[in-house]
Amino acid sequence: MDTPAAADLLLVCGVPAPEDGEWLDGIEWSMPEPALRIVAGESGRIAGALDMARRDLIDRTVTWHRADVADEPGAHEHGDHEGHGEGHHHDTHHDSSPPEASDDQGDQGPNRHRMDHGHGGHAAHSGHEGHEHHQPADHGQHKDHMDHAGHDGHMGHMGHEMHTMGQVAGLPMAERGDxxxxxxxxxxxxxxxxxxxxxxxxxxxxxxxxxxxxxxxAVDHLRVPSVHRLPFWDEPWLRAAQGEKVTRDRAARRRCAAHLDSAGRLLAVVGWDDVAARCRRLRDEVLSGAPREGVDGDLRRTVRRVGRSRPLRWSIAGLGELSADRARAVGVTGPALAADGDAYNRLLMWMSEVERGLDGLDDARPLAPDDRTGPRGRLDGPRPPSQALLDVLPELLTGAEFACARIIVASLDPDLDELALASVSGAAHA
Structure with missing residues (x-):
């Protein structure tokens, strides 16, 4: 789904940092009631967390439906017996039923509900003691930290952090400028x-x-945690730089999959959903170790289809123009440098590298330790490849139409995991 307004469940994978609470609250409050937020701290507990979330949502939906029926005119004209029988049914389940609103909550309805299914959540208990209610301080206050601007297709993609310049009902007021x-x-x-x-x-x-x-x-991002794992898409080259034995086919598969992932994201933003889904399916097959002959035909057909589509070229050509000279001057490397052009050129460069990478899918020779060229560029430079992509974003977006902003971002596809890299002894390490 495209926006939180179309969702009823927010699944947080991993344990969020304390500073992430504000934007998670913003996403949750953008979801219509009944809505549920669960935190699955460990991958092995996600399935159980989703099963419990499904039961909770069914209970909360039934509770909301009965409350709406009870509020309709004439709902209590037939006496209280039926209403009382229905009104207490949700108490037979665990405490996902909405508590009564306090005096300072007015008529806001049920409290938001959060479940932690990680360290010490549901999976650690036989009952439902792991539930804790998550109630942001005030719905009106939280709208000060959320973006509900606009109702069209593009404005529906707004984030959940408010840059306040003066607000009415939580929405920023327009200012005047040349x-x-x-x-x-x-x-x-x-x-x-x-x-x-x-x-x-x-x-x-x-x-x-x-x-x-x-x-x-202005470009900003959430804090990138310094963890001991390497960025997923750059892992083969970084391990080889550390002296580990890495085969060339592993690097080739990771590069092909990374470009298919980027292409699928751009095609989805443009609205070509069927080809985007095909790119993602091929990405998964390449990563899973499918033999070359198993993906060769489908992959080449996909590359040709993207390259021959005139509507696709007409829709994104000219967006985010980045010449090779300018890219080199600002430190951009990899496909964005080699493309020497716009969003369409960068898409074709990804697909071309995918096709060229087919020859290396079954190459069992070791990857050279001095090969430091990851999917997004050089990993042994003064800064990570994605940092250069972020740095060039303002000049590519300034002057563009708002509807084109997401296409330009998707055509660069920076990976924020790379921002945790540092150049150490000529090789980037996490």
Missing amino acids: DRDELRLDQLHVPIGPALSDWPAGLILRLTLQGDVVQDV
């Missing part, structure tokens, strides 16, 4: 991110809009 035609027009400050479908996880863009034109861009 536009590129030297006219004084309203300016609107719009944040996008950090959690959207087909969006670099954790990325936050704060845009200043005049009409539908981006006038200014």
Whole structure:
């Protein structure tokens, strides 16, 4: 689904950091009631957490339906017997039933509900003691930290962090500013991110809009934790740099899968869902070790279909123009440098590298330790490849139409996990 407004369950995989609470609250409060948020701290407990979440949602949906029926005119005209019999049914389940609203909550309805299914959650108990109610301080207050601006298809993708310049009912007021035609027009400050479908996880863009034109861009992101695991897409090259034995086919598979993942994200943003799904299926097959002859035909057909689509070229050509000279000047490496062009050129470069990578899928020779070229660029430079992609975003987005902003971001597809890398002894290590 494209927006939180279409969801009824928020699943948090892993234990969130304390500073992540605000934007998680923002996503949850963008979901219509009845809504549920669960935290699965360990991968082995996700299935059980989802089963319990399903039961909770059914209970809460029934409770809300009965409450709505009870509030309808004439619902109590036939006496209290039936209403009382129905009204207490949800108490037979665990405490997912909504507690009574306190005086300062008014008529806000049931409290939001959060379940922790990680360390010490449901999976650790025979009953349901692991549940804890999650009630943000006040619905109105939380709207100060959320973005509910706009109701069209693109504004529905807004993030959940508010850049306040003066607000009415939690929404930012427009300001006046000079536009590129030297006219004084309203300016609107719009944040996008950090959690959207087909969006670099954790990325936050704060845009200043005049009409539908981006006038200014500030790039931000959630804190990238310093962990001991290597970034997934760069792992083969980083392990080889550390002296581990890594085969070339492992690196080739990771590169092909990374480009298929990026292409699938861009195609999904453009709206070509069937080819996006095909790219993702091929990505999974390549990662799972499928033999070359098993994916060769389908992969080449997909590459040809993308390259021959005139509507696709017309829809994204000219967006995010980045020449090779400019890319080199700002430290961009990898496909974005080699593409020497716009969003369409970068998509074709991904697909071309995927096709070329087929020859290495069954190459059992060891990867050279000095091969430091990951899917997004050089891993032994002064900064991670994705940092350079983030740094060049403002100039590519400024002056673009708002509807094109997500296409430009998807055509670069920075991986924020790379920001935890540091250049150590000529090789990037996590």
